[in-house]
Amino acid sequence: MFTGIVAAVGQITAIDPLGSDDDAGVRLQIGSGGLPLDDVGIGDSIAINGACMTVTQKSAHGFSVDVSRESLNCTAGLDTLGEVNLEKALTLSERLGGHLVSGHVDGLGRVTHFAAVGESWRLDIVAPLELAKYFAYKGSVVVNGVSLTVNSVKDSDQGCTISINLIPHTIAVTTLRHLEVGSNVNLEVDLIARYVERMLSSQMLSKTT
Secondary structure, eight states, rough: OOOSSOEEEEEEEEEEEOSSSTTEEEEEEOOTOOOOOOTTTTOEEEEETTEEEEEEEEOSSEEEEOOOHHHHOOOOSSSSSEEEEEEEOOTTTSOOSSSOOOOOOOEEEEEEEEEEEEEEEEEEEEGGGGGGGGTTTTOEETTTEEEEEEEEEEEETTEEHHHEOOOHHHHHGGGGGGOOOOEEEEEOOOHHHHHHHHHHHHHHHHHHH
């Protein structure tokens, strides 16, 4: 589990294929930036742009993870050299500064608007139709590993557009500052919303049987 509070911006420094066929995954070499690794061991989980990955190797200033082709197909930003948001797995002694995050990407969104509004920035993202039911005004969403608050939701036949306000601190300490119109982003819906939807659908099923 994670909180969606980015601890450091790291860097994908190398991408090494794990095989020669089209279904092969890759090994990512990650420079940890300011993320302390003293308490990280082989097999521990670290969220990279919101996707939970397992540490397979570790050095003084970085670590490696193996990413399957399935994970690459379902995420954005893990197949390109450059900056990534990093967060170590949550411990029970830490503050829950964001919200409960699983590190499982539910789908890809597409940025349709990203511009300064006063001292902040407005970010609009079109989310897939199958995720639309999980977004609500003032609800939570994870974008590339960052816990954010939804300011508005506008539904359409193609999905829904969520609007988010980014404060200067978020822009300064995450990779969201690099977004532009057309960028794909990793989305994780609120964990509570997921369970509420499941419970409601089960109740409806029981009434019809």
